[in-house]
Amino acid sequence: MTNDLADAQRAHLARLDQAYAALLAEHGYDGVLLYSGRAHRHFADDQHASFATYGHFLHWVPLAGLEHSWLLIRPGQAPCLHFHAPRDFWHLAPQLPEEAWVEAFEVVYQEDGEAPRLPRGHFAVLGEVSEAQAERLGAALNPEALTLALDELRVRKSAYEVACLREANRRALAGHGAARDAFLAGGAELDCQLAYLKAARIRESALPYQSIVGINAHGGVLHYQHYDAEAPRQAHSLLVDGGHRYRGYCADITRSWAGPAASDDYRALLAGMDRLQRQLVGELAPGIGYVSMQERMHRGLAELLVAHGLVKASAEAAFETGITRAFCPHGLGHLLGLQVHDVGGRQDAQGRPLPPPPAHPALRLTRPLEAGMAITVEPGLYVIPMLLEPLRQGATAGMLDWARVEALGDHGGIRIEDNVVITGTGNDNLTRDLEASP
Incomplete structure (x- = not known):
């Protein structure tokens, strides 16, 4: 990764931070939790289908293929990445790269991949999350207006x-x-x-x-x-x-x-x-x-x-x-x-x-x-x-x-x-x- 690309990524993350703060305020949320997603097993099998990380998560975290991870974004605070790093001898556990962008995040390593507990307030959760999970979190599940606004944020590239x-x-x-x-x-x-x-x-x-x-x-x-x-x-x-x-x-x-x-x-x-x-x-x-x-x-x-x-x-x-x-x-x-x-x-x-x-x-x-x-x-x-x-x-x-x-x-x-x-x-x-x- 070149210094120029690292600098451009820092500017990209700063842009996202400002844009998310404005959109969350506009839509009445104290924050949003983004789920990276997970691969699904084939029916009656123990093999998994190919997987694509949720786009809004990937907009912040450039790790295509990362599963079971969560990103909590709150205006005025560093985005908190709950990074799934299980203890596993069957598979190689994911690792964060030694790159400058990681410094922009608060990183919490977790083994189970469960959604983090949210602080008090009005939050949304976006991604392939069940209604039961959203209810446990006390968060609005994939609210259409906020999702469309974040879609629009991805239209113009940095x-x-x-x-x-x-x-x-x-x-x-x-x-x-x-x-x-x-x-x-x-x-x-x-x-x-x-x-x-x-x-x-x-x-x-x-x-x-x-x-x-x-x-x-x-x-x-x-x-x-x-x-x-x-x-x-x-x-x-x-x-x-x-x-x-x-x-x-x-x-x-x-x-x-x-x-x-x-x-x-x-x-x-x-x-x-x-x-x-x-x-x-x-x-x-x-x-x-x-x-x-x-x-x-x-x-x-x-x-x-x-x-x-x-x-x-x-x-x-x-x-x-x-x-x-x-x-x-x-x-x-x-x-x-x-x-x-x-x-x-x-x-x-x-x-x-x-x-x-x-x-x-x-x-x-x-x-x-x-x-x-x-x-x-x-x-x-x-x-x-x-x-x-x-x-x-x-x-x-x-x-x-x-x-x-x-x-x-x-x-x-x-x-x-x-x-x-x-x-x-x-x-x-x-x-x-x-x-x-x-």
Whole structure:
């Protein structure tokens, strides 16, 4: 950990201290207790599922994977970390790192992981806590107004958080490069995933989400969840959606590559999608509405489909008839931070729910952009038979060159995703900047 990062983290914690004090006063609480959470056992088994530390706890304590710990925050007092450190010979007990941020906390080591007794006053408790636990504590359980206010606090990132996101991107990009090389060397999906993990220096359970590694048609399955152990006879394409986590903060990057057997149409569309993605990123700045950017993506996609002959009608017709939504059913992007799909994306600045428009139900970010937001930008183009089949009927039946569309089926799809921080005057593309650096 560098001195610069340590200084930025101190400033981040000071910012949180002030913001929590103001929000607790506004909502009428003397303090709040944050629970890190715990892993759950599989049904009728003694094995546990993978675990993610509660985001609001992680906002303060940069220890992803820490279970059974509690953080008590009271205005005017040092935050008190009840750190679960059991005496255990079956597992290695967690330890606090020798880092400067620890000095900002009062630390109480405890073996049992039980919630600490609260002092007199009006407190809230947040996290995966039962009603019975909250009743014993005498605290309000996950009050909606306070939770939404704390969600909103995570929307705009501090300099420390941006630095963590940048480092997560750097590590994820190392994995992407290795996965690409494994693919071009004739590897299977499993080979690409193993190469990703090795280059990114991360174990699979520590990833912020399961990597999507789709060769050929599997690249058209949006959340493809398997890794074939055998390479296909012909390698048309590879799509890798892979991330990383640094001090709790997530990278979420997607890249698509042409294989040795890729068609000319696929190669041309891949280049066109890369240009479109860069254009969309170039338009991002404070005040830009992300719903309007979703529309901009679909209009750009319509132009691309027409320019490359997949659609024989006008770009306006491709957009208005919903053809582009069949080729790309997902949203342009989402907020990014301590969660891959971070909190606060579908609400306005006052914390009120703001659902996506009916035409784009999968859009996870419906609010105007603000300085400090970290977002993803991920336009896609896929050949998904169940979505394209209805276009063979009605007004759209003669609007597509079906032979060319079907020929792309073996290539699956294209998605290009960068992680971008909105600045006061424009944006900082964490992903492309690192790709371009030596």
